[in-house]
Amino acid sequence: VHVHVGVRSAEKAIAIAGALTAYIPHFLALSASSPYWMGHDTGLASARSKVFEGLPTAGLPYVMADWAEFEQFMTTLMCSQSISSVREVWWDIRPHPNFGTVELRICDGLPRLCEVATVAALSQSLVEWMDGLIDRGHKLPSPRQWVVRQNKWKAARHGVDADLIVDEGGALRPIRQAIDALVEEVMPVARRLECGEEVDHARAMVEVGPSYLRQRRLVSAGASLPEVVAAMADELRSDDPRTAD
Numbered sequence: 001v002h003v004h005v006g007v008r009s010a011e012k013a014i015a016i017a018g019a020l021t022a023y024i025p026h027f028l029a030l031s032a033s034s035p036y037w038m039g040h041d042t043g044l045a046s047a048r049s050k051v052f053e054g055l056p057t058a059g060l061p062y063v064m065a066d067w068a069e070f071e072q073f074m075t076t077l078m079c080s081q082s083i084s085s086v087r088e089v090w091w092d093i094r095p096h097p098n099f100g101t102v103e104l105r106i107c108d109g110l111p112r113l114c115e116v117a118t119v120a121a122l123s124q125s126l127v128e129w130m131d132g133l134i135d136r137g138h139k140l141p142s143p144r145q146w147v148v149r150q151n152k153w154k155a156a157r158h159g160v161d162a163d164l165i166v167d168e169g170g171a172l173r174p175i176r177q178a179i180d181a182l183v184e185e186v187m188p189v190a191r192r193l194e195c196g197e198e199v200d201h202a203r204a205m206v207e208v209g210p211s212y213l214r215q216r217r218l219v220s221a222g223a224s225l226p227e228v229v230a231a232m233a234d235e236l237r238s239d240d241p242r243t244a245d
Contacts, residue, residue: 004101010067019140025155031107033211045159061091121198125186
């Protein structure tokens with residue numbers, strides 16, 4: 001699932017895209033829905049995110065100092081015929097110059113439309129919140145890349161049961177608490193954007209369990225993987241997670 005959020009300037013897009021990397025694990029844990037690969041349980045909540053990292057322009061983004069550096073990156077890759085357009089830069093988060101957006105691409109596929117709405121609303125509210133911080137003169141934080149990398153792995157491996165690194169001393173916080181805190185932080189913006197209900201639904205997603213957990217519950221109850229796929233299709237039709245209980 002990809003979410004585009006409009007941003008008013010190129011420099012803001014670079015700053016926001018960099019700061020958003022701290023929230024990659026939050027979105028990945030909420031959306032994780034690919035525990036199986038080639039007919040086997042991988043032990044991961046999101047196998048897709050790890051498989052995709054095998055591509056040279058996929059996975060965690062490079063954090064750019066400014067728009068000029070992003071242009072230099074694109075020029076180098078296009079002139080070397082490594083890529084033909086920004087459409088071949090498959091980072092988890094990227095600025096999209098053609099659309100004037102910041103694009104969040106980290107999420108697995110979500111079987112329920114209410115979950116898609118939550119991811120979209122949370123993305124929009126978070127970007128708008130950061131945009132407002134810039135307008136008020138704040139410098140957005142640039143998280144340490146080794147922390148971002150470890151936290152993404154934790155979310156891909158453990159989903160909503162992950163513990164996130166929250167500082168350079170290695171302190172940990174359950175990702176369930178981190179998601180709850182994120183909802184609280186952006187809720188005033190979400191209400192202004194008239195998507196507070198969708199953002200608040202992130203808490204219900206954690207409580208019910210993301211798709212990877214629902215799939216595993218089915219298999220534990222004796223379902224085959226084709227039956228798991230059928231259950232996910234039923235969830236799409238009904239928007240009800242109970243079809244996978």
